[in-house]
Amino acid sequence: MNTAPAASLPESARDANASLRRAISETRRRNAGKVRLAGLQGAGEPWQWCLGGALALGILMVLGLLLLVFWNGLVTFWPRPIEQVRLHDGTVVAGEPVRSQTFRPGQEVLAALDPAPRSGIERNDGMAARTLYRTGNYDLYGDDFRWLPDYEIAEVSRPWDLMLVERMEWGVFVGRIVAISSGGQRAPVGDVRSPDLIKRHEEARRRWQSIRALERGEIGAVNHRLEQERLRLRRASLANPEGGTALDAARQRFAEREAALKAQHQVLADRASGMRRAHEGDLVVLADAAGREKEMPLGAIVRFYPANDLSLAERLGVYLSRWGEFLLDEPREANTEGGVMPAIFGTFAMTLLLVLVVTPFGVITALYLREYARQGRLVSIVRISVNNLAGVPSIVYGVFGLGFFAYILGGSIDQIFFPERLPNPTYGTGGLLWASLTLALLTVPVVIVATEEALAAVPRSMREGSLACGASKWQTIRNIVLPRAMPGIMTGVILAMARGAGEVAPLMLVGVVKLAPELPIDGYFPFVHLERSFMHLGFHIFDVGFQSRNSEAGKPMVFVTTLLLIALIFAMNVSAILLRNRLKRRFQGSQF
C-alpha cells in the first residue's frame, strides 16, 4: 500500500520537485478509492512532522543545556554585593547572598520563637524563607557558607565599606581592612580606596611574584642540575656494580659538582628567604563584620574590592581580572581557586598529539583497505571489526592503555633507558604520551570510516584518467585521490578530535591527575616531556564538582570550567572546519 515515493524515483531525475510531484500523483492514483489517510502517509507528511519535531526537540535540549552552562558560567565571576545581617540575638554576619528558598521549620524551632515571627510563619502555612550567605572567613569560623532563616534576622544593610578580600589561602575574607602594619608600626586605613593602600598592595604582590620567579626559575634550575648529577652518579654505579676507577671518578665529580651547586643554592635561598621575610613582615589587619581581627601578609591578598560601592566600570574590571586569573594562573587550594592554565594546556596538548597520531594511522589503514586490499571476506571482517571498535566502552580502552602502554611498553622503556631512576617510573606510569595513544586508539575507527567514505566518493573516471595518462597506482592515489578525499578525511579528524577532547573516563587511568602544575613543555632538556602526567579540563570538572571539600563553593567553578571546555573544543573544531573549507575551495575549480 505504501510504496515509498523515493523508491520509484528515476535515478537520473534532475528536477527533484518534478519527480516528487510525479511520485505523489502516482501514489495517489494507486491509492485511489482507499482511505484518505493513506494518501497523506504516502506523501510522507506525518513522517516529516515527526522528523521536524524530533529535530526541534533535540535542538531545544542542546540549546537549553548550552544556555544553562553559559549563563551560570558567565555570571560566576561577576562581583556581587555583600549584605551585613544583624540577628535577633545580636550576632552580626556579613556575606554575599547566594540563593534563597522556602522551608518548613520544625515544631521545636517554632516553639522556641517569639510570638510575632511565629504567627507570621503560621499565617504562611508554616513556611518560612531562608537565604544562603557566602560568609567566607573559614580560618576564623570553620565555615564558608551559612543559611540564615528570615525569622532570625533583625536587620539587613549594605555598608559601603565592607570589602571582599580574595586570599591565596583560606578562601575569601568578608570584612573591613583596618590597618596596614610593617615593622610593628600600625597605620590605620581610613579610606578603602586610598591610593596608598593600592600602591602598597601592588608592591607586595610584585614582591611575591618575584619570590616565586626566583624560586621557580633560578633555584629550580640549581635543583634540576643537582638532580641530574645525582642521576648521573647512579647511572655510573649501575654500570659498574663492582666499583673501579670509573665509579670513583663519577663519585668525585659528583662531590665537586654537588658542593658547587649547594653553595649556589645557598646564596639563592638566602636571597629568597630575605624576600620572604619582607613578605611576611608587610602585614595587613582585617576585621570581620563582628570585629574579630586577622593579620596576614599584604602580598597574600589576590585582590580586594568594596563590593557595595563599585561603579559599573569597576565591577567590569573585577570581572575581567577574575577571568584573566582563571585563564592564566595555576590552581590554588586543591583546585577550588585560582586558574586552570595547566588544565587548558594539558587538554590542548593531548588533543593535538591525538590528532597527530590518529590521522596518519587512520588514513593509511583506510587507504590500504579501500585501494589495495582485495575486496573479499577478510576485508569485510576487518571492516566490521573496525566498526565494532567504535562501540567498545571507552573505559576498556583506558584499561588497555594502562596495561599495555604504561605497564608493558613504558615499563620496558624504563628498564632500558632510565634504569637510574627506578624504582620511580618515568614512562612506566600514566602520562601525556600514553593518554594520547589510548585516545588515538579510541578514535581511530572514526577516521578510518570517514576516510574510506571519502576515498569511495572520488569518481572512478578521475582515477582512470590518471592511470590512462601513465601514472602509477601510488602516483594516482597521491596526486588525484588523496587531495580530493582530503575534505572528507578532515571531517573524520574533526569528529575524532571532538570525541577525544571530551573523553574523561579512560584518561583517569592513563595519566590525567588532580594536580600537575608542571606543564609538559619547559626550559629543561629535552624540553618536551611526554612522560609527564597532566591536568585535563574534563577531569577538572569531575574533580571540582565531586571531590572538593566545599561542594557549594565548587559548583560555580564547575560551570565556568565546562564553559571553557566547550569553548576550547568549539575553537578547535572551527579552525579545523575553516581548514577543510579552504581545501574544498582549492579543488572546486579543478573538477572534470
Place this chain on the structure above:
Amino acid sequence: MSAKGIVLAGAAMLLAVGSVAPAIAQGVQIDPALPRYAAVSGVSGNVKSIGSDTLNNLMTLWAEGFQALYPNVKIEIEGKGSSTAPPALVAGTAQFGPMSRPMNQREIDAFQQRFGYPPRAVRGAVDALAVYVHKDNPIQCMTLQQVDAVFSRTRRGGHSTEITTWGQLGLTGEWANRPISLYGRNSASGTYGYFKEVALFNGDYRDSVKEQPGSSTVVQGIASDRYAIGYSGVGYRTADVRAVPLATRPGERCFEANAENAYAGDYPLARFLYIYVNVNPNQPLDPLRRELIRFIYSRQGQEATVKDGYFPVTQAIAEEDLRAMRIIN
C-alpha cells in the same frame, strides 16, 4: 599564616578549643610544639601519590605547600579510593599511598612478599567520620546500634528491629512515616571499609544504600534529599547538611563530631588518616620523600590539615612516626 586571636590550649595533648557547632564554630588549634618547616637544599624530582579520595584534597594541599618551598618538585596526585594504594605501592607506580583505613593483613603480606619488609604509615590527620542528615532534620542523637540498624541488613550491632523510617528514630510530625533514604560510598573507598567495620560491626550494607563515587557526592546527595542519611569525612560538611552527634551505646552521652571529642576518643567514629610509604629499613630514605614526610608533620603541614576540615595530629604522634621511619633518632 597562623590564625591570630585564638587562645592556645594549655595541655600538650588536647589541642582543640571551641566546637565545630555551626552557630559558634571556631578554628581548630594546632599543637604549638610542632616545628615550622624550613626548606633544605637539594630536593627535587617527581613523586606520585595514588590512593584514598578522602585524602585527595589534603594531599593536594600538602603538595601545594611543599611545591611552594621546592619549586622543582613535581607531585602528582591520583585519588580513587584507599584500595588503589597498596597495589600502586607494590608495583612501584606511586611513592605515597594515602589511605583512610589501615592496611589489612593481606595487603601488608603482598607488600612484604615483594620487598621483604612491611610498609610504614604516616598518620597525617585525624578524621571524624560524620553521619550526615539534611539540615532541616531535627534528629538530636543516634547510637551506633541505631546507625547499624539503619545501614545494615545483618544488624550485628544488636538492635532488635530494622529501622526504615524516621519515626523509628524518634522523630514526629511530618518525619514519622518518611522512609530513610541511604547514601554511602562505593566499595573501593576506605571510608566504606571503615564504616562497615566500626559502625556496622563488620555486617553487610543494605542493598538500598546509594553508593556514591566521592565523599563530596555523598554530602551533595544528602543536601538535595530531605529524608536522607549518609556518612562522609567531617571535612566535607557544607551548610546544607548537619552531622548527627553519636553515642557508642544506648543510654550513653552523644558526642558531636568535633576535634575535642575525636582526640579524647569520645566520638565513636574518629580515625587516623594514613599515608603509606615504602621505607626500606636498611637504607636512608631519599631526600624528597623524607622532606615531604617532615613537611606533613610540620606546622604548615598541619595547618593544611585544618584548612581541609580535618583535625591536626600532635607532636607526640609526629615524633613516634618519624622515629619509626628513622627520619629522626
